[in-house]
Amino acid sequence: MQHRGLHSAMRRSKPWDNMAANEEFPVDVGTVLELSCFNGYELRGDDKMTCSKDKSLAYADKPQCVACEPGFYMSNSTDMAMINCTLCEGNAISLEGAQNCTDCDPELEANVEKTRCVTKANLPIVWIIIAVISILINLIILIIVVLKYIRRKNKSKVAVDSEQKTELKTGFPKNPKNHQMNQ
Numbered sequence: 001m002q003h004r005g006l007h008s009a010m011r012r013s014k015p016w017d018n019m020a021a022n023e024e025f026p027v028d029v030g031t032v033l034e035l036s037c038f039n040g041y042e043l044r045g046d047d048k049m050t051c052s053k054d055k056s057l058a059y060a061d062k063p064q065c066v067a068c069e070p071g072f073y074m075s076n077s078t079d080m081a082m083i084n085c086t087l088c089e090g091n092a093i094s095l096e097g098a099q100n101c102t103d104c105d106p107e108l109e110a111n112v113e114k115t116r117c118v119t120k121a122n123l124p125i126v127w128i129i130i131a132v133i134s135i136l137i138n139l140i141i142l143i144i145v146v147l148k149y150i151r152r153k154n155k156s157k158v159a160v161d162s163e164q165k166t167e168l169k170t171g172f173p174k175n176p177k178n179h180q181m182n183q
Contacts (some may be wrong), residue, residue: 009087010067010083018037018038019036020035020037027051029053033049035047037065040099042065042067042083044083045061046061049063070098073088073094073100073101088101089101091103093111093115093116
């Protein structure tokens with residue numbers, strides 16, 4: 001993916017950042033300074049400026065160093081008014097001002113922004129493990145519910161059996177309220 005022009009893939013430096021001159025300050029009035037940018041940055045505007053008085057500098061088009069943002073690299077530009085910033089591809093990353101991308105180590109992978117190498121996340125295995133754990137938890141809950149149901153059923157059956165045995169032995173029901181008297 002290639003981006004052309006001065007937009008979000010390109011970053012402008014603050015005035016005079018990432019810039020070098022052929023002379024060190026202070027300089028005499030009338031001195032012409034030849035400008036250049038640090039590696040990874042391109043000069044936009046005038047490549048020369050003149051010390052006019054005190055701390056004033058004269059130029060027609062304000063010089064500024066520009067570079068591609070992290071995750072992009074500066075590809076060859078035939079149009080000097082534009083900067084070509086190309087997104088790093090595959091398992092590669094870049095820092096601000098990069099002129100090429102750097103591959104991540106094989107055990108690492110580039111993040112989505114193409115700015116850092118990160119530990120590989122083996123998502124299919126993670127999702128399988130989560131699914132298996134979820135199924136096991138649901139099975140345990142189901143077993144608990146079934147066991148509670150069976151226990152209740154057995155308790156009520158034992159209570160009915162107990163009443164019937166008492167009635168057989170004595171001839172009277174264990175709970176007289178539930179027994180209708182024949183008179």
